[in-house]
Amino acid sequence: MNYWLLKSEPAVWSWQQQCAAGTTHWDGVRNYQARNYMQAMRLGDLAFFYHSNEGKEIVGIVTLVREYYPDPEQPDFGMVDVAAAQSLKTPITLAQMKADSRFDNFLLLRQPRLSVMPVEKDVWEYILSIAL
């Protein structure tokens, strides 16, 4: 089991919309590093759903329900399918993570522009411990 983080601007696609929709394609990624991480995702993996730009907080968890497959209109890039799994009782804000040294190595802080990234197991569990 691997853990990930997916970014979405709530003005474009929000956690509320994800919950209402259930399972959706996670497409539109046009960055090779992010794509490579998507290709490494396996069925049943879990990912945090992060609101970028507005909110700037982790708000929920999705499950991977279909592994990477190509976008017929953009063969170099593709998508995965995810399903809303759980909302965090307490969203974890970017400011909170920046202020906590446990997140010093978190890619979200190290590589702020990356939209798909892995999350270390200990970071994943720590977030759950304060968010649920």
Next chain:
DNA sequence: GCCAACGTTGGC
């Protein structure tokens, strides 16, 4: 293959 120009992301 280098690097300047440009575009995009995302925090502030």
Next chain:
DNA sequence: GCCAACGTTGGC
């Protein structure tokens, strides 16, 4: 709305 970071493009 601005701007820093950084990935991509294209000329040489």
